[in-house]
Amino acid sequence: MAFRMAIDLGLHVSPDKLQQYSTSLSSEDIEIRKRLFWSMYAWDKHISLYLGRMPNFVMGAENVSLDFLDDFTDHDPWVPFYGPDPKAAELPPYPPTPGYVMSCFTELCKLCKILTRVMLELYSSQSACHSDKSSDPRMAVFIDIKKELDDWHSSLASYLSIPCNGIPHRSPPPHITSLNLMYHNTLILLHRPYVAGGDVSSSATIRESWKICRGATTAIYELLQMYIHTFGYHHITYMNSYCTYMAATAAVYQLETSEEGSQSSQSYQTAWKELKFLLDVLQRTATAMPGLDRSIEIIRARIKRILDRQVSNQLDSLFPGRKPREPDYAQPVNTTSRAHAEGEGSLSEIPIDPPVYVWGNNMGTVTNEDLWLPAFPAQDTSYGPEVMLDVQDALSPQTRSALMGSDLDPQLRLNLSIPGEQTMGSNHFPASFLG
Secondary structure, three states, X not given: OXXXXXXXXXXXXXXXXXXXXXXXXXXXXXXXXXXXXXXXXXXHXXXXXXXXXXXXXXXXXXXXXXXXOOOOHHHOEEOOOOOOOOOHHHOXXXXXXXXXXXXXXXXXXXXXXXXXXXXXXXXXXXXXXXXXXOOHHHHHHHHHHHHHHHHHHHOOOOOOOOOHHHOOOOOOOHHHHHHHHHHHHHHHHHHHHHHHOOOHHHOHHHHHHHHHHHHHHHHHHHHHHHHHHHHOOOOXXXXXXXXXXXXXXXXXXXXXXOOOOOOOOHHHHHHHHHHHXXXXXXXXXXXXXXXXXXXXXXXXXXXXXXXXXXXXXXXXXXXXXXXXXXXXXXXXXXXXXXXXXXXXXXXXXXXXXXXXXXXXXXXXXXXXXXXXXXXXXXXXXXXXXXXXXXXXXXXXXXXXXXXXXXXXXXXXXXXXXXXXXXXXXXXXXXXXXXX
């Protein structure tokens, strides 16, 4: 409703155009309108990401300028506010430092414009990327967005960019760290459909995308360590938590796709170490943000599957040639009737088959083909379509996305063909791909 009111107030209209029809708009009025517009624009993208919904507040992004009158508060000293955090006294003192608030906000809005393209042109069921006619449109979209994101990051001012190879001991103000977290989160969102849609071992360019996803995961892990060491867990926001979840999906993907016998490898152990910390962040902040419980349960169920697979492999090595009875998950088992029919003891003595984890009410049963966790953990919290439409069977993510039109594809896979890739070695990528 707030977004609709903003449109009714004309916040999405260029101030220059408005001034042609109104003489009462002062410079202050125009500045307020611009700030309101871009604040709502950024907030809409954050909501859309976590809920897996199409962004709604998209009008006016090309009309409303990002040039603000404020050119002095960037250098005002920023001091942290810890609020009621009881452990604030244990944190090291934070020296006054320039906040760069407006510069950071401007760059966040530019990043949100790129995120809008990622959602509308890649993850939307209505995008060209879901066309089966030709791979050219989605290849062009992927390369174009990647270049735009690389250009945005390369142009970022040094006081807003936190280099991955030089993470400082003390975090800059939270809004600057959050900007860097969102950048690495965007990298994962952009590249993970390409990794999931192809064979990493046989494609040089997919290997490069997978390397970018893993690098972004490690960057988020190190940024969060720096952030929490400086401010504690009290300053973690929902969007910080979403970035944490997205990094965890990449770590889980590495654990799932690791070759058998590689559990002792350095990369495997690194993934476990990062995942353990990321889960700790989610679980600690879930006490203040209960909505994160869903993200935790999604990851927990998939980790259980990884551990079950490892145990099964160990049993197979100890008892070769013996195959355990496969439980019938297709039909529900009435344990009471079975106990009486087979003459067994009490129900407490009957082994209960482990349940198949279902992603909420419409994600469908997890299968070996679903190698990547859903990108939008809160997407499946609405029961509206199933209840109102009397849908008997669970809808797959792709079916629901196409049917409802407002949902983003949580497990998008892109099978992109890079021209001339088969003739190149692993260290030679098209210039258009590398940016």
